[in-house]
Amino acid sequence: MMEDIKKYQKAEKLKKQREETQAIPWYYDGLENLCDRIHPGSQLLKITDIKALSHDTKLFRLISAKKNKPLAPFRAGQYIGLIVEINGVRTSRPYSIVSSPNQLAYYELGIRKKEDGFVSPYFFENAKVGDIFEVTEPLGNLSYNSMFHGKDLVYIAGGCGITPFISMLRDISERAIPLNVSLIYGCLTEKDILFRDELEDMQKRRSNIKTNFILSEPESDWKGECGFITRDKILNEIGSIKDKYFYIVGNLPMYQFIKEEMKELGVSKHRIYYEAFGVPDDITQVMGWPTEINSSKKVNISIKFRKYSKTEKIEFEAYCTEPLINSLERTKNLALYVNNGCRSGECALCRTKMISGKVFVPPEVTIREVDKDFGFIHPCISYPLTDIHLDLTLT
Ligand code: FES
Structure with missing residues (x-):
């Protein structure tokens, strides 16, 4: 009995010493929770402040809309995908976090109103303090890497x-x-x-x-x-x-x-x-675009997808000068949302299996070799040149 008490006291002493010398990080409350904290997938944020940064750019401050659900930490240079629903079209756009990564009370985003844009003019004109939006977790590789970047x-x-x-x-x-x-x-x-x-x-x-x-x-x-x-x-x-x-x-x-x-x-x-965020303003001006294609040409898109446990199929028309993901989002009765983040071919969140068809991808976009080899495309930066068949049941 005395032996056990001594062992217990020794273990307690060691634990105390360890706690004093190795402070447990503030965010550590079990490995699973830590992973959830860093990679929550999506987050709900509430606007608390809006201020003008210039004649066409506003600064939005957003906090977590859920009590007890802190914001995901991020590396300076990362962005979040802001998901909005405009006239029944659910879409998202990436915006860099401008606030410092050394505090997580809020994120700040600087959003410029792009005159002929779809999301930024809507957000710029309509978003107000108290509005709640879904956003992705922080994404992107534009961060300092001490191993490779030097001083x-x-x-x-x-x-x-x-x-x-x-x-x-x-x-x-x-x-x-x-x-x-x-x-x-x-x-x-x-x-x-x-x-x-x-x-x-x-x-x-x-x-x-x-x-x-x-x-x-x-x-x-x-x-x-x-x-x-x-x-x-x-x-x-x-x-x-x-x-x-x-x-x-x-x-x-x-x-x-x-x-x-x-x-x-x-x-x-x-x-x-x-x-570079976003797609070219006019894809027909991008080097390598097949000039024989009529820019008003429409093609047929057929998509196989899973709804509950059933496999369904849908068809719709798309312009060859518009990224596939945009056509897909604008097809309102489709009620399909393809996960996405960067919308410029970098993050691979939107990768989708193409069974048949031909797409144009701007030459500066680097698609991972493994995706190319297995017939996956990134619909955020793929323009359909022929009829396309996609299979969303294969990811
Ligand atoms: S959204 Fe990032 S690659 Fe398509």
């Missing part, structure tokens, strides 16, 4: 592409991470620059963060640099490409332009990480 980083942002960099810079600044960062930020005019005060302030306070704004359509009183982000301007800013790692975030035309400049500068592909 000298170059961030190149176009317009709203600044949003993930704000979170990354806040992280570096708040934790005083010893990295040297040159941010080259291109906008049309001065009024399009987002987070300008904060960026200028960061530059003043942190000697390892440099910021340069370049305007392509400046007013006559603009004292900074003008034009596009060319190789000369990049070199002028960073001195040399040696040991630098480049992150580029912007739209597709900007990517195509910068890609050529990077080639001319001699930056190897593995020293560049690129992220």
Whole structure:
């Protein structure tokens, strides 16, 4: 008996010592719960604040809409897919988290109103404090990786592409991470620059963060640099490409332009990480598009899917100039939702088995070899050139 008491006291003492020396992380409450916390799949968020960032961009602050359900942690540079239902169409769009990853009381998103867009004008005009939205867990690979990226980083942002960099810079600044960062930020005019005060302030306070704004359509009183982000301007800013790692975030035309400049500068592909949200404004202008295809051509899409335990089939028409996922979402009586995140071919969340047919995918999109080999497509960035047969029962 005495022996048992002694053993118990020893075990208790050891446990106490362990607890004192190895603080259990605040989020640790069992491995399963930890996994759920990091990968909740989806989350319900409530808007608590909205403020203007510029004439066409608003900042939305969102908290968890469920008590006792904290927000999923994220890496600076990640995004969430915001799911909305507009006139019976359920769809989603990816938005970078601009807030710092060092606090999880809220996420902040900077959303620019794209005039001919579907989701952003709706969200911009209609979303109000108190509204609740479903979002994905944080996604995306635009994050600093100390193993491969080194210490000298170059961030190149176009317009709203600044949003993930704000979170990354806040992280570096708040934790005083010893990295040297040159941010080259291109906008049309001065009024399009987002987070300008904060960026200028960061530059003043942190000697390892440099910021340069370049305007392509400046007013006559603009004292900074003008034009596009060319190789000369990049070199002028960073001195040399040696040991630098480049992150580029912007739209597709900007990517195509910068890609050529990077080639001319001699930056190897593995020293560049690129992220572009969204699809080309006009797919018929993208290199490799089969010009013999009439842009108003419609094709027939047939989809096999499972409803409860039954297998069903549905057919509908789609334009060949629209990504398959958009046609699918707009087919209202379909009541099918294909899981998605990036909507630009990167995350593979939307991967779908194509039984037959031919699709066009912009050449800069990299589809995983294994998906290609087994006949999976990413409908978010696939344009149907012929009649298509998809099978959603095979994932
Ligand atoms: S939604 Fe990410 S690949 Fe399609």
